Amino acid sequence: MCYITIMRPGRTRTTSFSLDDATLKNLKALAARRHRGNVSALLAEFAAREAKFLAAERLFEKYGIPPLNDEAVERIEAEWRGEAAPKKKRRRAA
Numbered sequence: 001m002c003y004i005t006i007m008r009p010g011r012t013r014t015t016s017f018s019l020d021d022a023t024l025k026n027l028k029a030l031a032a033r034r035h036r037g038n039v040s041a042l043l044a045e046f047a048a049r050e051a052k053f054l055a056a057e058r059l060f061e062k063y064g065i066p067p068l069n070d071e072a073v074e075r076i077e078a079e080w081r082g083e084a085a086p087k088k089k090r091r092r093a094a
Contacts, residue, residue: 012040 019027027039035041060067068076078084 027042028037031037031039031042034045057067059065
């Protein structure tokens, strides 16, 4: 296990996470791409996004909207990746 200490300037607190080497390597690579290597900023981004997801889930529950099934999630993720949705087969008129 590797330990990572999260420190950011300003009114923040320091904490530690126990991560395996692969996860730490991936976090650092993502941070390099998105936050100039700042792992703390990346984790803060993840936390903010999860809070928004939680708020959306609560809204859906409040109005009786069922959760997404695996097929719907896959369609959304494909759209995020810029992939075209598979075309529906149409029957030809006889």
